[in-house]
Amino acid sequence: MIQEIPNRANRGYIGSMLICNLLLFRFKGPWHVKDLYEAVMSKDTFAFSSASLRSLRLEQEFQDWEDARQALAHRRALTRAPLPPAPRRPERRQQGPLARTPQLCRDPVVHNTFLCGDITRVYAVLRDPAMVYALMETVQEEMVWAPEMGMWTLASKTKQTSALRLAAGRGHAACVEELLFRGAEVDASPGGGTALHDACAGGHATCAQLLLSHGANPNCLNADGNAPLHLCRTAHTFQCAEALLQVDGASVNVKSRDTELTPLHVAARQGLEEHVALFLCHGAEVSTRNREGETPLNAACAGAERPMEAGRYLRVVQRLLGAGADPCTAGRKRHTPLHNACGNCCPRIVHILLQHGAHADAANCAGYTPMDCLLQVVEDFPDQQPEEVARCILNYGAPPTSPKVRSKMLKLCCLSPLTLEVMLNSYDIIPPCEYWIDFVPEELLKEHQVFFESARFMSGQPRSLQHLCRYAVRRHLGALCHSVITKLDIPSCLREYLLLATEGQLR
Template sequence: MAQETFAFSSSALRSLRLQQELLEQEDRRRALARESATRRFLSLSPRPPLTPHRRPKYCRDPAVHNALYTGDILRIKSIFKDETTTNMIMEMVSEELVWSPEQGLWVLSSRRQQTSALRIAASRGYSDCARHLLLQGAVVDAVVGGRAPLHDSVAAPRPDCARLLLAFGADPNLLNAEGSAPLHLCTAPESLLCAELLLAHGARVNLGTRDQQLTALHVAARQGLVAHVELYLHHGADPSCRTRQGETPLNAACAAAERPEEAERYYRVAERLLAAGANPGAAGRKDHTPLHNACSNGQPRLAQLLLRHGADATIPNCAGYTPMDCALHAVEEYRHQHPEETIALLLNHGAGPVHPKMLKFCCRHPPALEMVLNAYDRIPPPESWVGSVPPELWEEHQEFYASAQCMAGTPRRLQHLARCTVRRHLGARCHLAVPKLALPAPLRHYLQLPLTGVIS
């Protein structure tokens, strides 16, 4: 087999020869190691060695590997003619730079990778090659190099190969070396058809990964895959299922909604999960609720959705931080996403004035600082935040910062004190009750803490 090859350029042939030399060196090293281990075993044990098990056959011929990776069906048919050849382990050795702490420098290290002919064909979408291998006796669920062919086909994703493997009896619930089933590897929007095929062939929608107990719904929620979430819920996925760390799919979605351009996708995922009965107050890792995560990621629309479904705006996590504290910590990073809107939402749903030490986290964004300061009936001393304002920002917003500093420690206007009293009385009902009060529209607007650019 090693004598058969393709017509390559001179550089390609040099590369193949180098690869062959590396493989031969590795073979010699392993043979010497086996021989040494056998001698030690025989010298220590008077008993005759047991009959060895049938060892798998390996193929290290670069020409064969190249035929598989290019999907050359004619060459594949001429090479893989029986069960023995189709189930050979394809082994490749490559040199890569790794850091050696002992030597204190980067060194070349041989890295051996193993796969199977069927895995290669399935991962690259060569369905005609995969069909030939299966008909010649390739084991459809053989786990080589940590994965079975079905894992590769859905991760790629390659729906045609996945359909073929399932038709030949592939197990849709087989775990790979990392403990994930094929359904857990459907992480791209294009993998929806693969997920449908797996479910149609008996994939367990609530099956968790071996170590973390992540379900397919957790994975889809974390990736913001709206269609996948709808599919899994339709097939009975449990929106309250928790991972080993206590995370629900809603926790996963809210924690992953970090980038503004992805906000809409994660909003729709959270909307589907809440409609299916997900608990908006379920505390996960570090006692973070979905609202903590939404506020930490500067997502006012997602926070509003959670609050509308009953999330608690005052509950602390294991560090004692409330959603308001998380929102203030995120002001600097997400100042272009209108963090003052998230702060206003929390204040209108029962969040009270924060500890003065938290003001330093929002003082570089005047609208957020104004919103927080207007929750006090007396402005706290400015020492906790004034030193964190850059001189150039102070100069740009001098009127606002000067008014905030001037009002510190002095009584607010009677009108503001009345506003604080009314809001304190309404508490978490502010967002519902204020618009319904029998007051002139300007007064109702004033009760909702509008931004004016000064503190008075």
């Protein structure tokens, strides 16, 4: 039959296939393609074309790759030790438009398979090789504002991702490893982000290391303009940040596309002390500015909004100042770190900023000083020692409020009698109390009866000679008040009196 075929190349191809079939039928055992290839090549009965030899060679390469993958999977099952890089899958060229267009998958069962990381089901899904590159598409109903209708309405929004992104975002390292073995593109970004972005955002260090070992780009920006380092925003992402910075070419000063934030800005804003220390050790610039002109120090002072987190934000501020951050650097609106710290009513942060040279009387573009920022939030932080912030600012040279706004500012202090006492002690004469005492709640009037009675009695009257001496000393020292008085060899009670310590009444 073969002799009747005139084409020599066809005779060679059919001959090789006949020999393969005869060998499989003769031995009836599990033959590798490599064995068949060697057996065929040892025969000189038929003439083989280049097409038939290439086909056998490609099948041999794929069989070798499959053997290596199974051996590595077996080793992974026996030990938890770090694995060597996976063998690269041999590339098989495909022809036609189907090779360039990834398959679209909307099956929720397939999505959940990669989300759950069930490796047995993953193997079953990946029997179809196209699923490695498939686009996972979901359609969600979301509330969107319709300007033409003037109301909120439901709209369908289509989102795309990939099997690699789904597995990496949930921390399924075995699934990620399997997909990479099968040739998944490590930097593919369906939906606007890569698998490395998802792994870092979720704090899955093992997945991040796997992706980086397979060539993932650590500086790639997602659709929102953020690099993977920008997404390390929680304490449990520290190992991901470490893995990213260990890669050659990773930039610790990479900026986001729109806001021009660096990873140090993000870590400082979140109060992540270990992240800040890591970035500083890798050369992060403390003086870099974002689009609003603010430094990481300003971001840290703005982020300290909760009293229970003040301690870690204080340590972040100390690290930034120790690395050379300038506390006087203001953004485009001339808002300094001290403005932010006073606006969040953080006494210890305010004190350390003033110790490092922050200006207590600096005004922003709206004309507000740090004292103005404090008085506007006293009612929001009555239990966060706003009186200590007021003392600190006044002792470092902040002038008392002007008579034009004095009554307005005193009204803002009514919910904190101790802060009100500090402010009144910065004047030589107590201003008339009828402009602000009516705003004091009845329960506070009863609780601090002695103080409010003394304020009402002293209203518009000359202060004691002792207070007038204190006022004169403080006015003479000005911005040097704290640094000079703390060095005087005087009794501690007198020192505290000069520094406006509260007593619970006015004299």
